[in-house]
Amino acid sequence: MDTLKMGDGVLKEWYKTQKTQNRSKPEVNNTHLNLADPAKKYDAIVVGAGPAGATAAYFMAKEGLDVLLLERGPYPGAKNCGGASIIAEHVHKLFPNFWEECQYERIVTDQSYWWMTEDSILTARFRSTKLAAAPYNRFTIKRVNFYRWLAAKAINAGATLLLGHHVSEVLFDGSQAIGVHVSPPQNNDFIADIIILADGANSMLAERAKLVPRISPQNFSLYVKETIALPAKVIEERFNLLPGHGTIIGLIGYPTAGFNGTGSIHTFKDSFNINVGISLADLAKAALSPNDLLERIKKHPYMQPLLDGGITVEYGAALIPEGGYYAIPELVHPGLMIIGDAASLVNGVHGFNLAMWSGFFAARAAYAAKASRSFSVKKLSLYRTLLDESFVMQDFKANAGAAKLMQDIPYLFDLYTRMANETAYHITKVYTMPKREKRKFIFQKVTSMQPILKTIRDVWEVLKVIR
Structure with missing residues (x-):
């Protein structure tokens, strides 16, 4: 079994190896390994060493709990491709001045939207x-570097990380969660007072245990991502950036082939990501593959100059929960909490940040439960209370109708993007007609795409959701 326990000196050496090894296939330093005892009872077991799980493990271990962190992959972040952005203030409140030790890519000083x-x-x-x-x-980060940094924080705080351990089942005594079963080759049971599921979107563990319903294709989107390598100077020239600065570009309309969905571009030190996705239901309806959408973006005439000379170094896909507030399952069960993507705690702006804060709140609830020696739903419900009182759930509630809006107005992004571009085109184009006549002409052109009363009704529906 690959068990990683590190002290301060070893941790520094580990950080050093991260900077010199192949970034596309990093390997955990196996020099300092200990064997874990499956017969031992832990205070808490966390399944999944992503941002939510590693954060929960760190704060529990920091409070003195004996924590076992189980990761299916050969290293934290092994299942993830490319990078993303993190909101600095949210991470800073959990890990003060994190940018001094965490390997980031660029400081985001530029935000754009392309319709x-x-x-x-x-x-x-x-x-x-x-x-x-x-x-x-905001910072752009490579997922694997950020995940490994968080896992190292948990380890340094005293948590035990087991790599290559596929948890296949939650163990129960009646309705009380008491442990987990790890599939072969380990084929072990691990026991704990508290189980925290952070195994990502479409949590099979929670579904098998009948703690959450089966996923709805309408509530999940499939995103595909490609990482394209270019020299840092070329990236800065093409995106008009200062050295070390980065941009995030939201892509709306054409990239999603007429369906509601989004794409984006994130710039890193020596590469950039293009990603795009729509709901699973829409993918099935249109008989599209996610790669069709990605190729659609890359063939756009205004994308070609950005791609010229670039080399694809990574390609991957990810399932993202996008059902919003009403798709969040029951998060607290006897002896068990569900956090991060497994809890559908994702919205259009926050991903990592909500995951990390859910891990922090779950850790606080776990510590309080351990102190009281009670692991009931009532005691662990402190987790849900903290979520409800924070910006996390308040933002979800404020935009609770967004997911339904996307279903009720399936043409929202496509139609209004085309209307906006059509308006801009005619405003830009010079005609041999008086300005008053030109304004009438533009109005007639745009309203021919959709009646004005229908547009007003759509705008009203959007305003009711955005609060």
Whole structure:
């Protein structure tokens, strides 16, 4: 069994190896390994060493709990491709001045949105050097580096990390969760007072245990991502960035082939990601593969100059919960809590950040339960209370109708993107007619795409959701 226990000196050596090894296939330093005792009872077992699980393990271990962190992959982040962005303030409150030790890619000082049709782009862009000052706003990070940094924090706080351990079942005594079973080759049972499931979107463990319903294709989106390598200087020139600064570009309309969904571009030191996704239900309805959407973006005439000379170094896909507030399952059960993506705690702005905060709140609930020696739903419900009182659930509640809105107005992103581009085109184009006549002409063109009363009703529905 691969068990990783590290002290301060070993941790420094481990960090050093992370900077020199192959970033596409990092390996855990196996020099300092100990064997775990399956017969031992832990205070808490966390399944999944992603942002939610590692954060929960860190804060529990920091409070003195004996924590076992189980990861299916050969290293934290092994199942993930490319990178993403993190909101600095949210992470800073959990891990003060994290940027001094965490390996990030670029400081995000540029945010853009592209409303795209097949031959045009309407853009909105904001840039500011003020966003490059501590405590910063956002960073782009490579997922594998960030996941391993968080796992190392948990280890250094005293948690035990077991790699290559596939948890296949939650063990119960009646309705009380008491442990987990790990599939062969280990084929072990591990016992604990508290079980925390952080095994990602579409948690099979929670589903097998009948703790959550089967997933709805309408509530999950499949995103595909490609990482394209280019020299740092070329990235800065093509995206008009200052050295070390990064951009995030939201892609709306054309990339999702007429369906509601989004794409994005994230810039890193020497590469950038393109990703795009729509709901599983829409993918099935359109008989599309996610790669069809990605290729659609790459063939756009305004994408070609960004891609020129780039080399694809990574390609992957991920299932993302997007059902919103009403798709969040019951999070607390006797002896068990569900956190992060497994709990559908994802929205359009926050991913990592909600996952990490859910891990922190679960850790606080676990510590309180351990102190009282009670692991009932009533005691562990502190986790849900903390979520409800925080920005996490308040944001979910404020936008609770967003998922239904996407279903009720399936043409929202596509139609209104085309209307906006059509308007911009005619405003830009010079005609041999008086300005008053031109304004009437543009109005007639746009309203021919959809009646004005229907547009007003759609706008009203959107305003009711955005609070």
